[in-house]
Amino acid sequence: MTHPLASLLRSVPSFPDQLPSFAVDAAPDDPTALFTEWFTAAIDAGVTAPHAMTLSTSGQDGVVTARTLILKDIDEHGWIFASRDDGPKARDLGANPFAALTFFWPAVGRQVRVTGPVRKRPRADGEADFLARPEGSRASAFVGHQSEPLESLEMYRDAYSEATARLAEKPTLVARTWNTWALAADRVEFWQASADRAHVRLEYRLHGHDWQRGLLWP
């Protein structure tokens, strides 16, 4: 007997019983410092892929799309991610450079939300990121056609084998379409779940060059 989906959905907890506290008064001035603290705590708590985040974009037609990406770094340009520049997300960012990133770390009941404008980084950054990728990931980036309809799994496997062979022959090859982007955060929100539902939200907003902090109603 299978459970109806609705009751199954109601039966699963969102957070563990034990949750960390969030001392908002001791929060650092810069959201990157707090993100680094929370990221380290997520690793310590055993969160799988804490560097995975949802990137939400919208295109010229206003249609919103979201997908998971890996955060590569946070530097003076922003929150860095890498991808192909000939697929849907790149087209969206070309039409509307404003995007959002969302991290959810269930084991610690934490969410981080980031918004801001996105700019493509110079070609050299994309090349460096590509060369730092594991062999299999480099081959898959080489195949191309990402997010286009695929006739059969064999077709992809053949293209992947061909890309693997080309890279084995010349390991310094770089996919022309691989690029990095930086989201220059203007708002970063830290959300901490609490067992008594008094969830704590601290928002950093950029005013000029300064971050201002404030609590939000949960």
Ligand SMILES: Cc1cc2nc3c(=O)[nH]c(=O)nc-3n(C[C@H](O)[C@H](O)[C@H](O)COP(=O)(O)O)c2cc1C
């Ligand atoms: C955990 C995880 C990490 C991913 N990391 C990346 C990434 O760093 N770069 C990327 O282009 N796609 C990544 N993907 C695949 C994307 O979610 C997405 O399928 C792909 O980029 C195509 O997106 P688009 O059609 O919106 O352009 C990842 C998927 C998962 C589940």
